[in-house]
Amino acid sequence: MHPVYVLLMLLHCQVNASSILVQGVVGESVSLTADLPQGFVIREILWKHLTSKEEIVATSFKGSVETLYRSRFLERIGLLSNFSLQISPLELGDSGTFKALLVGTEGQLLIRILQLAVYEKVSKPTIGVFISGTDLHHISESSCEVFLTCSTQNGSGVSYIWRREDGTLRNESYSFLDGGKVLRVQLEPSDRQASLSCTVANPVSHESTAVTPWSICQGKTDDKATACEYKYLLFIVLPLLILFFAAAVPGLIYFLKGSGKKTLKDAENGIEVDENASSIL
Missing domain, CATH: 2.60.40.10 (Immunoglobulins)
Structure with a gap:
């Protein structure tokens, strides 16, 4: 056998x-x-x-x-x-x-x-900073609520760890969303220099990125984070894009139909069109 x-x-x-x-x-x-x-x-x-x-x-x-x-x-x-x-x-x-x-x-x-x-090994994460306030200028000298998102293009079995450079986060000032991918944090003027980092990790690798979110509260940006107001995106940019496409599509259809009819009419009348000419006199 x-x-x-x-x-x-x-x-x-x-x-x-x-x-x-x-x-x-x-x-x-x-x-x-x-x-x-x-x-x-x-x-x-x-x-x-x-x-x-x-x-x-x-x-x-x-x-x-x-x-x-x-x-x-x-x-x-x-x-x-x-x-x-x-x-x-x-x-x-x-x-x-x-x-x-x-x-x-x-x-x-x-x-x-x-x-x-x-x-799969993780890649260096990207942090996005989003402001919850209604006006960047009104909150620059007072408290500022921000949402920090952490994402990595590569990696499997990833966990997300947030740290504050000068110590631990205060329990009353932060919360985690979406399994730790999003950090909600309330910043005060005393947090002007506070640096927050996100570490993405799995059993075989880890990578970190840090930002200073108070600069976003002042209407500034850096190469590691971008500021974005939710109300501006939802109530201004999105409706404008919808209106633009709604107006453009019928016009494009009318143009294509008109062009087709003109070509058919010229063919029926025996008119030859010179492709090199810009107009017919």
């Missing part, structure tokens, strides 16, 4: 299995180690990816290695000399559970279960 089928039958055996968490990065490689006990000599090994199909991804029997099984890891997987499973390059969809079944030269059976978590 083929050794692979022998290992498959051993799946039903009651054997204690250990579980190990392994983290990887998109585009890089990772090695899943069987973690053999001292003195254990492998005769056969079978690696499986535990999906609904429980795909076999690699096997070894008395030194004969096979990795060309039709799984998502085809041509991205290898079995190292120490029987570790190497995957390269990693993809986000590679996250999941892997099982190694190891048969020793004395007939022992070991099972190793590994949880692979693949992450």
